[in-house]
Amino acid sequence: MTTGRHFLQIPGPSPVPERVMRAMDMPVLDHRGPEFQRLGQEVLEGCKAVFQTRGPVVVYPSSGTGAWESAIVNTLNVGDKVLMVETGHFATLWKNMATKLGLEVEFISGDWRRGVNPEAIGARLAEDKELKIKAVAVVHNETSTGVTSRIAEIRRAIDGANHPALLLVDTISSLGSAEYKHEEWGVDVTVSCSQKGLMLPPGLGFTAISEKALAASRSNNMRRSYWDWEEMLKPNATGFFPYTPATTLLYGLKEAIAMLLEEGLSNVFDRHKRLAAATRSAVQAWGLEILCQEPLEYSPVLTAVVMPEGHDADAYRKVVLENFNMSLGAGLSKLAGKVFRIGHLGECNELTLMGALSGVEMGLTLADVPHQTGGAAAAMRALLDSAAR
Structure with a gap:
């Protein structure tokens, strides 16, 4: 329940x-x-x-x-x-x-x-x-x-x-x-x-x-x-x-x-860029790897995160779902078990994203995935910086 x-x-x-x-x-x-x-x-x-x-x-x-x-x-x-x-x-x-x-x-x-x-x-x-x-x-x-x-x-x-x-x-x-x-x-x-x-x-x-x-x-x-x-x-x-x-x-x-x-299409696109940048700040603070290797091609829609060697992304996603009632995207075909995907699209806003990233970080701890703490805090700082501009 x-x-x-x-x-x-x-x-x-x-x-x-x-x-x-x-x-x-x-x-x-x-x-x-x-x-x-x-x-x-x-x-x-x-x-x-x-x-x-x-x-x-x-x-x-x-x-x-x-x-x-x-x-x-x-x-x-x-x-x-x-x-x-x-x-x-x-x-x-x-x-x-x-x-x-x-x-x-x-x-x-x-x-x-x-x-x-x-x-x-x-x-x-x-x-x-x-x-x-x-x-x-x-x-x-x-x-x-x-x-x-x-x-x-x-x-x-x-x-x-x-x-x-x-x-x-x-x-x-x-x-x-x-x-x-x-x-x-x-x-x-x-x-x-x-x-x-x-x-x-x-x-x-x-x-x-x-x-x-x-x-x-x-x-x-x-x-x-x-x-x-x-x-x-x-x-x-x-x-x-x-x-x-x-x-x-x-x-x-x-x-x-x-x-x-x-909202205005340009504002919609800017909002997605802000949320994506904050998500990447979190991933980098955790010491994890973003799958996309070309910054010019970072998606504003989702961020795919590479799991550390020896750790299964699907097992991690199961921990997050069972403990925090949150669904993260699976790795597909040859990425199965190797990545998880964080969606930040549609009606998503700053508070929704912060809730999601907090769940991701708590899940990393519960699943014993090697990482550094402070990813959610890094995302918060990125969102505050963008709001102050």
Whole structure:
């Protein structure tokens, strides 16, 4: 038996704010009627503001995995060559999907501690004189590692190589938490979902689409039905959907967008940066190692912490859960048992973070993990310093 609220400090799904939960506490409505039409128009327009685009954003009743598939089947053909980068577990899963769908994937290997190297992308595209590579597909914020890739630099590298490849970007764990500019950065398809920075339950997948991607979707011949953008965009023009939408989640999406815009996207991004910097101060004070090795690529969404040799991260997470009612993120695939992940995204604020970091530090002591004390105090100092500026 535990008391108090559960601390959900995984890097998504993130806690759902009370405002969003109340907004979803609505009766099911007629998804062909005028009340739903107003809701549909409002959320579809609001999504553009969050993605920072004037182009269409398609909303599916799906997970982010569904949005991955949507990006592929609407823009590419079986046998097309795609350049992808091994930045972590989720980049690998997207690569596996692309292979299953019949694409030829060139997968640049990585050590899971750094993001995409824009120079490597540019160099490879410059070599592609026959223009066989049809798309570059990368993960913005790799949820398994706490590494954020520099999308604007990747776009410049593609342009510098004078290559027509489409740019497809996964923002599943970064949208609404880390700075992202779909249109300004020249992204062709941005993939995301509801349960991370948008602070909703799982169940909605998103694709933001450029004019170039729309043109590709009209000429490609990969089979699709449920994921077909054209089938979505026609009824979306008047606020409707081609099949039954997730109406209750759309009420929540409307409220989540309102919360983000009320705070101001730049303020949202700054808040996440502050919380991430304070978390790293704690990790460094504990004498532990941050998995991400490039400071320019530190994630504002989560921090992955390397366990000392001989200590199991899952055993440590179990101690924290059983003693302090807090969930920390597990290490995934080849990082299993080697790292734990602290999520600091969504509705998280300074006091939430301090509670979480205190639990992490107490757990380190109870689990006999070698560390120095004072990490939570170091985070507090970092937060006070940022508040004083």
